[in-house]
Amino acid sequence: xxxxxxxxxxLIKTRGQQVTLRCSPISGHKSVxxxxxxxxxxxxxxxxxxxKEERGRGNFPDRFSARQFPNYSSELNVNxxxxxxxxxxxxxxxxxxxxxxETQYFGPGTRLLVL
Amino acid sequence: AxxxxxxxxxxxxxxxxxxxxxxxxxxxGTVNLxxxxxxxxxxxxxxxxYFSGDPxxxxxxxxxxxxxKSKFSFNLRKPSVQWSDTAEYFCAVNSNSGYALNFxxxxxxxxxx
Numbered sequence: 241x242x243x244x245x246x247x248x249x250x251l252i253k254t255r256g257q258q259v260t261l262r263c264s265p266i267s268g269h270k271s272v273x274x275x276x277x278x279x280x281x282x283x284x285x286x287x288x289x290x291x292k293e294e295r296g297r298g299n300f301p302d303r304f305s306a307r308q309f310p311n312y313s314s315e316l317n318v319n320x321x322x323x324x325x326x327x328x329x330x331x332x333x334x335x336x337x338x339x340x341x342e343t344q345y346f347g348p349g350t351r352l353l354v355l
Numbered sequence: 356a357x358x359x360x361x362x363x364x365x366x367x368x369x370x371x372x373x374x375x376x377x378x379x380x381x382x383x384g385t386v387n388l389x390x391x392x393x394x395x396x397x398x399x400x401x402x403x404x405y406f407s408g409d410p411x412x413x414x415x416x417x418x419x420x421x422x423x424k425s426k427f428s429f430n431l432r433k434p435s436v437q438w439s440d441t442a443e444y445f446c447a448v449n450s451n452s453g454y455a456l457n458f459x460x461x462x463x464x465x466x467x468x
Contacts, residue, residue, distance in 0.1 A: 243398075273455065282359075282445050282458030283399070296455055330399065332456075344456060346391075346399035 242267065244333050244347030252353045253321050261316045261350045265333030271295075272314040273344060274306060275330040283330055289314055290336065318352075326354045357382050359448050361459035368436050368466050376431040376462050378446035386448050388429040389456065390420055393443040402444075405429065416440070441466045 245264045253259050265272050271290040275283035285298040289308035308314045312333075318325055328351050332344035362377035380386065390402040403414025410422040420431045429446060443463050447456040 271454075275456075275458075280460070282447075282461050283456070285455035285457070288454050298455060342387075342454070343389075343401055343404060345401070348398040 244331055244345055246329075246331050246347040246350050248350060249348065250351045250353075252355065254355050255321055255323060257321050257354075258317065258319045259321060259352060261318075261329050261331075261352075263314045263316070263331030263333075263347060265312050265314070265331075266345055269333035269335055269345075270312050271334045271336055272308055272312065273332045273334070274314070274316045275332065275346075276300075277328040277330055277349070279327075286316070321354045323354050326352060328352075357448075357450075357457055359446055359457050359459040361444075361446055361462050363462045364460065366462055366464045368464070370438055370466055370468055371435050372466075374431070374433040374436045374440070374464070376444055376446075376464075378429045378431065378459060380427050380429070380446075380448045380457075382427075382448055382450060382457075384450050386450055388420070388422060389447040390414065390418070390429075390431050391445045391447060391458075393445065393461075395442065399445070402431070436464075436466045438466050438468055440464060 247262045273288040274286040277283040287306045288296040292308045303319045306316045328349040330349045331347045334344045358381045360379045388405040391399045392402050405412045405422045413419045443461050445461045446459040
């Protein structure tokens with residue numbers, strides 16, 4: 241079975257630009273979460289979507305937005321890029337967002353470099 | 356505030372040595388606990404998880420972890436490491452009422468032949 245897929249794998253942008261990252265969850269998974277992993281740190285939660293609705297948001301500015309499509313794939317958008325947005329962006333999928341025992345499965349990530 | 360602490364940022368061991376990586380958390384209520392591993396060039400993979408029941412959980416590749424509620428700890432152990440265990444290890448926590456995983460900063464393990 242295919243795991244979580246993300247595109248693109250790498251991206252270089254300049255300050256002030258906008259970027260869109262894409263994620264396809266594992267087949268049958270309806271929940272998608274986004275995380276930002278800065279070099280030397282653990283992943284930090286950005287968003288979770290379930291059934292196309294935002295279920296949770298981490299401590300990130302409004303420049304970050306996301307959406308989930310009817311096929312449960314998701315996009316993360318970041319506007320007005322800053323140097324500090326350079327990071328590995330991870331997508332994780334799970335069957336559902338809540339419930340004891342729910343495990344999130346991670347994709348390979350998109351590495352974003354902002355110059 | 357909710358937090359996850361991993362005590363060792365860098366660990367170097369020789370093959371066949373025993374491993375213990377510390378993880379402490381600060382959370383109210385019931386928690387779910389995870390250890391993830393990131394091998395060089397690969398994505399995050401689940402090593403093991405604890406939700407309830409036996410506080411000693413066994414995961415893949417010979418890893419195990421023990422949940423000690425009184426100490427708010429979930430330490431990862433392996434009796435004999437191999438060179439292939441070289442990786443970044445992350446402890447993560449969420450609560451039954453929440454969904455977002457809260458990760459520690461990670462421990463980089465290097466196993467030398």
